[in-house]
Amino acid sequence: xxxxxxxxxxxxxxxxxxxxxxxxxxxxxxxxxxxxxxxxxxxxxxxxxxxxxxxxxxxxxxxxxxxxxxxxxxxxxxxxxxxxxxxxxxxxxxxxxxxxxxxxxxxxxxxxxxxxxxxxxxxxxxxxxxxxxxxxxxxxxxxxxxxxxxxxxxxxxxxxxxxxxxxxxxxxxxxxxxxxxxxxxxxxxxxxxxxxxxxxxxxxxxxxxxxxxxxxxxxxxxxxxxxxxxxxxxxxxxxxxxxxxxxxxxxxxxxxxxxxxxxxxxxxxxxxxxxxxxxxxxxxxxxxxxxxxxxxxxxxxxxxxxxxxxxxxxxxxxxxxxxxxxxxxxxxxxxxxxxxxxxxxxxxxxxxxxxxxxxxxxxxxxxxxxxxxxxxxxxxxxxxxxxxxxxxxxxxxxxxxxxxxxxxxxxxxxxxxxxxxxxxxxxxxxxxxxxxxxxxxxxxxxxxxxxxxxxxxxxxxxxxxxxxxxxxxxxxxxxxxxxxxxxxxxxxxxxxxxxxxxxxxxxxxxxxxxxxxxxxxxxxxxxxxxxxxxxxxxxxxxxxxxxxxxxxxxxxxxxxxxxxxxxxxxxxxxxxxxxxxxxxxxxxxxxxxxxxxxxxxxxxxxxxxxxxxx
Ligand code: ADP
Ligand code: ZN
Numbered sequence: 001x002x003x004x005x006x007x008x009x010x011x012x013x014x015x016x017x018x019x020x021x022x023x024x025x026x027x028x029x030x031x032x033x034x035x036x037x038x039x040x041x042x043x044x045x046x047x048x049x050x051x052x053x054x055x056x057x058x059x060x061x062x063x064x065x066x067x068x069x070x071x072x073x074x075x076x077x078x079x080x081x082x083x084x085x086x087x088x089x090x091x092x093x094x095x096x097x098x099x100x101x102x103x104x105x106x107x108x109x110x111x112x113x114x115x116x117x118x119x120x121x122x123x124x125x126x127x128x129x130x131x132x133x134x135x136x137x138x139x140x141x142x143x144x145x146x147x148x149x150x151x152x153x154x155x156x157x158x159x160x161x162x163x164x165x166x167x168x169x170x171x172x173x174x175x176x177x178x179x180x181x182x183x184x185x186x187x188x189x190x191x192x193x194x195x196x197x198x199x200x201x202x203x204x205x206x207x208x209x210x211x212x213x214x215x216x217x218x219x220x221x222x223x224x225x226x227x228x229x230x231x232x233x234x235x236x237x238x239x240x241x242x243x244x245x246x247x248x249x250x251x252x253x254x255x256x257x258x259x260x261x262x263x264x265x266x267x268x269x270x271x272x273x274x275x276x277x278x279x280x281x282x283x284x285x286x287x288x289x290x291x292x293x294x295x296x297x298x299x300x301x302x303x304x305x306x307x308x309x310x311x312x313x314x315x316x317x318x319x320x321x322x323x324x325x326x327x328x329x330x331x332x333x334x335x336x337x338x339x340x341x342x343x344x345x346x347x348x349x350x351x352x353x354x355x356x357x358x359x360x361x362x363x364x365x366x367x368x369x370x371x372x373x374x375x376x377x378x379x380x381x382x383x384x385x386x387x388x389x390x391x392x393x394x395x396x397x398x399x400x401x402x403x404x405x406x407x408x409x410x411x412x413x414x415x416x417x418x419x420x421x422x423x424x425x426x427x428x429x430x431x432x433x434x435x436x437x438x439x440x441x442x443x444x445x446x447x448x449x450x451x452x453x454x455x456x457x458x459x460x461x462x463x464x465x466x467x468x469x470x471x472x473x474x475x476x477x478x479x480x481x482x483x484x485x486x487x488x489x490x491x492x493x494x495x496x497x498x499x500x501x502x503x504x505x506x507x508x509x510x511x512x513x514x515x516x517x518x519x520x521x522x523x524x525x526x527x528x529x530x531x532x533x534x535x536x537x538x539x540x541x542x543x544x545x546x547x548x549x550x551x552x553x554x555x556x557x558x559x560x561x562x563x564x565x566x567x568x569x570x571x572x573x574x575x576x577x578x579x580x581x582x583x584x585x586x587x588x589x590x591x592x593x594x595x596x597x598x599x600x601x602x603x604x605x606x607x608x609x610x611x612x613x614x
Pocket of ligand 1: 022023024025026029046047048049050051052053054301303329330570592
């Protein structure tokens with residue numbers, strides 16, 4: 001164990017190497033750390049996996065006093081503290097889950113200056129007891145994690161965050177660092193104002209996550225498509241599957257389990273005990289799939305989530321980016337996969353139309369949805385479009401998204417659009433009727449069914465004029481018109497209606513370019529190796545079997561200590577160990593992720609695992 005006094009005497013780079021076992025800072029970590037160590041305020045925007053934690057953990061060790069970390073993630077504080085303890089850092093937390101004795105112990109350690117970091121929930125900071133406690137100790141800095149929670153327009157608003165502006169008033173001399181992975185400039189400005197961080201230096205990283213492969217596929221039989229993805233590309237991998245509703249979370253989890261995939265459900269309808277237990281298992285065990293609503297995931301810093309799959313359309317690009325960002329924090333190849341179809345657009349538009357709140361609120365929702373739809377329908381590089389949305393322009397096509405890997409064909413859909421819109425127009429004007437997408441497509445295809453004959457729709461002039469397209473293609477036409485606002489859905493039944501812009505297409509003043517619906521969803525498997533299975537495949541046979549043995553050792557050790565496997569070592573570190581096969585502690589210590597404390601604790605066992613040739 002590195003002694004605390006030794007730590008304090010060392011500078012930032014030394015702390016990084018000796019305590020965390022890393023060679024060099026990443027991105028602008030060094031700049032942030034220097035700024036905060038010198039007493040400056042900072043607002044740090046970095047994508048998930050960018051390395052935000054070190055931006056306050058290193059200053060916590062270099063500066064005098066205790067770093068107080070404000071975090072909304074009560075359920076994860078224990079893991080965060082365990083991870084720090086594992087590298088020999090003195091950390092504790094105070095939150096509502098503790099009993100009196102545990103609380104007292106942490107309070108005493110804080111007052112005695114025996115902590116490097118103290119994690120607190122924002123609501124705790126609002127209490128007099130905690131404020132008085134903080135006055136009795138010495139605070140080195142405040143770190144405000146997940147700082148976007150202060151934004152009222154954001155997706156994770158926490159009212160308790162608003163009170164954090166008082167930190168500055170009460171402890172004006174203590175530097176503050178606010179960190180978030182939510183990126184738009186509007187959110188950034190809001191964070192600075194609400195936290196009174198107007199003087200803070202802003203550090204804004206690129207929001208690119210190059211190791212994540214973005215793919216958006218047409219939704220057909222979503223559960224089967226998902227199963228194929230998991231079986232073909234991610235066997236044995238940990239991942240998250242997002243669904244819109246609780247019911248679909250339950251069904252999807254059951255479906256996966258029935259098909260031999262280790263999956264767990266998570267949504268707000270489950271009791272707190274089950275939720276906590278499932279989250280714990282996901283974090284601690286290797287290779288589990290969490291099927292969840294978006295209630296799950298904030299602050300989950302499991303580094304080896306290999307895929308994030310969406311079975312329903314996210315409501316905004318911000319949400320999509322946050323959720324997909326939970327994949328691949330360790331920098332290894334990962335997949336962000338979304339299945340998207342006509343029904344998603346109909347459903348989301350309907351939800352907005354019937355949502356509570358005033359017109360401005362509904363417009364705001366619609367604007368966010370439109371940006372998400374534009375991302376789904378784009379024929380450009382997904383990553384370029386995503387980065388532009390976050391204000392980062394001028395990047396080159398990525399070569400690691402579905403549109404780059406399998407460039408979609410486009411076609412002139414103007415005539416098809418006119419046929420569809422004029423069907424809607426005729427139903428409305430000639431018959432005073434409105435119908436959903438399915439029926440309109442049946443009319444165009446000239447189908448003879450009960451509903452058609454009941455309403456006499458075979459007499460419409462557009463009946464049977466659309467046989468040049470398959471049904472799936474017509475659904476694609478409807479979807480793209482909805483996405484572009486050239487068509488609207490209304491009412492409880494999701495019936496189609498014209499918009500003002502429809503007239504431009506009907507009047508031949510506007511052409512419509514469409515993305516072709518693939519006959520079969522193109523597989524991008526040839527692209528880049530992915531997943532634990534492929535991570536192993538990339539290693540030589542010897543290294544591969546060493547990696548498996550190391551993983552088994554890690555699983556046993558983690559279980560014995562009651563901590564998540566990644567707290568022991570990350571996959572990336574185990575891989576490096578398997579590849580280099582060090583034969584001495586000195587060699588082992590040079591591997592990234594092996595700091596002094598872990599070397600002392602696990603070094604011998606690792607060498608034994610490596611030496612134990614079967
Ligand atoms: P964030 O909080 O920004 O999502 P983390 O702080 O969890 O990201 O860091 C993501 C991963 O990158 C972690 O596994 C962390 O240990 C690793 N990491 C961060 N900085 C470095 C560095 N300088 N060198 C090597 N690994 C790093
Ligand atoms: Zn691309």
